[in-house]
Amino acid sequence: MRPAPVRLPLALAITLALVVKVIILSMLWKAFFSAPQTKKMRLPTEQVEQKLLGTQAIVPPPMKAEHDPLR
Known part of the structure; x- marks a missing residue:
């Protein structure tokens, strides 16, 4: 039979985790x-x-239109 694993008290486990x-x-x-x-x-x-x-104010750069309707 295996021996039961040793468990640390909760306060000690939390303290150890915080220190690490x-x-x-x-x-x-x-x-x-x-x-x-x-x-x-x-x-x-x-x-x-x-x-x-x-x-x-952040102003985006002007977009270039590929098809200018005014031309």
């Missing part, structure tokens, strides 16, 4: 988001705010 997730997230942050690759990549705060929060 925090470790993985911190490694991902360190690898991809901790610092820009060059100093040239830094933008002025005002410019970023204007792009993210500004209300700019």
Whole structure:
């Protein structure tokens, strides 16, 4: 007969899962988001705010008609 698998208490299992997730997230942050690759990549705060929060109308480019009825 096989011995019964050992089950962790629920609180310990949740804590362990959260600790593993925090470790993985911190490694991902360190690898991809901790610092820009060059100093040239830094933008002025005002410019970023204007792009993210500004209300700019998006105008699509004019479409070229293949058959112009006025010609």
